[in-house]
Amino acid sequence: MEELNFEDAMKKLEKITAELEKGDLSLDESVKKFEEGIKLSKECNKILEDSEKKINVLINIDGNITEENFLPEEG
Amino acid sequence: MEYKALSVSELNSYIKNKIADDDNLNNILVKGEISNFKHHYTGHMYFTLKDDNSLIKCIMFKSYTYNLKFVPKDGVSVLAFGTVSVFERDGVYQLYCKAMQEDGMGSLYKAYEELKNKLEKEGLFSKEHKKTLPVMPKIIGVLTSNTGSVIKDIINVSTRRNPNVYIRLYPVPVQGEGAGVKIAEAIKVMNEKKLADVLILARGGGSLEDLWPFNEEVVARAIYESDIPIVSAVGHETDFSISDFVADLRAPTPSAAAEIVVPNIVDIEQNLNTYNIRLKNALRKKVEIMRMRYEKCMKSRVYTDPLKIINDNYVKLDMLIKSMTNSITNKLQLSKTQAIKNFSKLDALSPLKTLSRGYSIIEKDNKIVKKVEDLRKDDIVNLRLQNGEKQAKIL
Numbered sequence: 001m002e003e004l005n006f007e008d009a010m011k012k013l014e015k016i017t018a019e020l021e022k023g024d025l026s027l028d029e030s031v032k033k034f035e036e037g038i039k040l041s042k043e044c045n046k047i048l049e050d051s052e053k054k055i056n057v058l059i060n061i062d063g064n065i066t067e068e069n070f071l072p073e074e075g
Numbered sequence: 076m077e078y079k080a081l082s083v084s085e086l087n088s089y090i091k092n093k094i095a096d097d098d099n100l101n102n103i104l105v106k107g108e109i110s111n112f113k114h115h116y117t118g119h120m121y122f123t124l125k126d127d128n129s130l131i132k133c134i135m136f137k138s139y140t141y142n143l144k145f146v147p148k149d150g151v152s153v154l155a156f157g158t159v160s161v162f163e164r165d166g167v168y169q170l171y172c173k174a175m176q177e178d179g180m181g182s183l184y185k186a187y188e189e190l191k192n193k194l195e196k197e198g199l200f201s202k203e204h205k206k207t208l209p210v211m212p213k214i215i216g217v218l219t220s221n222t223g224s225v226i227k228d229i230i231n232v233s234t235r236r237n238p239n240v241y242i243r244l245y246p247v248p249v250q251g252e253g254a255g256v257k258i259a260e261a262i263k264v265m266n267e268k269k270l271a272d273v274l275i276l277a278r279g280g281g282s283l284e285d286l287w288p289f290n291e292e293v294v295a296r297a298i299y300e301s302d303i304p305i306v307s308a309v310g311h312e313t314d315f316s317i318s319d320f321v322a323d324l325r326a327p328t329p330s331a332a333a334e335i336v337v338p339n340i341v342d343i344e345q346n347l348n349t350y351n352i353r354l355k356n357a358l359r360k361k362v363e364i365m366r367m368r369y370e371k372c373m374k375s376r377v378y379t380d381p382l383k384i385i386n387d388n389y390v391k392l393d394m395l396i397k398s399m400t401n402s403i404t405n406k407l408q409l410s411k412t413q414a415i416k417n418f419s420k421l422d423a424l425s426p427l428k429t430l431s432r433g434y435s436i437i438e439k440d441n442k443i444v445k446k447v448e449d450l451r452k453d454d455i456v457n458l459r460l461q462n463g464e465k466q467a468k469i470l
Binding site: 013014020021030041051055057058060063 | 209210211213221222226227230234238239240241242243244245246264268270340343344346347350351353354355356357358360361362364365
């Protein structure tokens with residue numbers, strides 16, 4: 001499954017909301033749009049909830065990149 | 076001869092005026108090395124300028140310090156522009172600096188201007204080429220030194236805005252020989268391996284020489300070729316490096332870069348929440364409108380009293396039948412009355428009735444004789460009487 005792009009999802013959400021607010025869709029279409037919108041907003045929320053704090057430092061050894069937790073020096 | 080004693084104040088005041096009157100001490104340029112530099116909390120700068128044999132106290136008031144293009148510190152050779160005046164309280168003369176620049180930076184400035192013009196002509200600063208920053212970058216790439224306050228500031232601001240921020244620091248030297256090449260390489264690696272959604276290229280304040288890597292062509296070109304949007308935050312707000320011009324966005328400070336790049340998670344959550352509410356309201360409204368339309372339909376008599384139309388028609392039909400029956404009956408009655416009237420009229424006119432009263436009818440050749448002239452001698456006529464007829468001959 002392709003990863004949902006947060007920005008695209010937000011843009012789509014805006015579009016769907018505006019369409020639904022116009023009110024000229026049929027009831028069936030309205031319900032469909034509503035479900036789509038709610039699904040998108042849940043997915044966006046999930047992205048936010050699933051993200052976890054990572055402060056990492058990249059180490060490049062001859063083009064091989066490794067990632068380590070970064071601890072800034074004190075003081 | 077008698078000496079008139081001057082007060083110390085009078086003496087210092089006299090000297091002050093003497094110096095103030097001397098054009099050679101007004102708006103002059105002095106060359107020297109900074110020492111004893113103090114940036115007072117009031118914002119004024121106190122230092123001395125010295126050469127091998129001598130020194131002079133200097134002061135630069137806060138309002139002038141904003142225009143400095145470098146951070147003065149001990150040991151830096153400078154050209155200071157200002158006016159010599161006396162500080163009467165202490166009885167010292169000093170240079171009141173209005174402007175200052177690093178001495179010997181002339182060639183660097185020239186190189187900077189030349190490269191800037193060249194790259195500008197090539198279109199490296201063009202607005203069309205600038206990429207928009209992602210609204211919600213998943214990974215923030217930071218290219219700066221892994222020591223010092225810059226990375227700490229960026230981490231602090233970023234985590235404040237988004238407690239779950241994902242930062243990837245690619246440590247690079249930010250000054251000195253070879254730093255530019257390393258920075259350019261870091262940008263390329265981040266792009267090739269797609270290690271971030273947005274990059275912050277940052278460095279704290281410093282002299283033009285310190286900031287030099289960010290004015291190198293190799294860095295400028297790497298920024299230009301980057302597919303990942305880059306925010307450049309080099310030096311203080313007043314410093315403009317070439318990387319600032321090429322980058323997709325310039326931030327005045329590294330902290331500001333983090334502010335720009337990392338979305339405030341509270342805002343985003345609020346946005347999402349608003350969408351949710353709007354979606355729900357819109358659907359609710361739609362359903363409400365549909366319900367109202369349905370109710371309006373349902374209020375129609377077709378549904379509330381479906382038999383009414385049929386009943387109405389029954390009534391109509393009955394009425395029609397009744398009116399039809401009525402009109403036929405009337406017609407019949409009328410004809411009957413007319414007939415009776417006609418019969419009685421006919422009866423009244425009947426000759427038979429006249430005969431019964433003693434009259435008789437004379438007929439000749441089957442025609443009623445009405446006048447005397449119609450009868451001749453010897454005509455045979457028929458006499459019709461009440462109860463029969465007889466023939467007679469005219470005399």
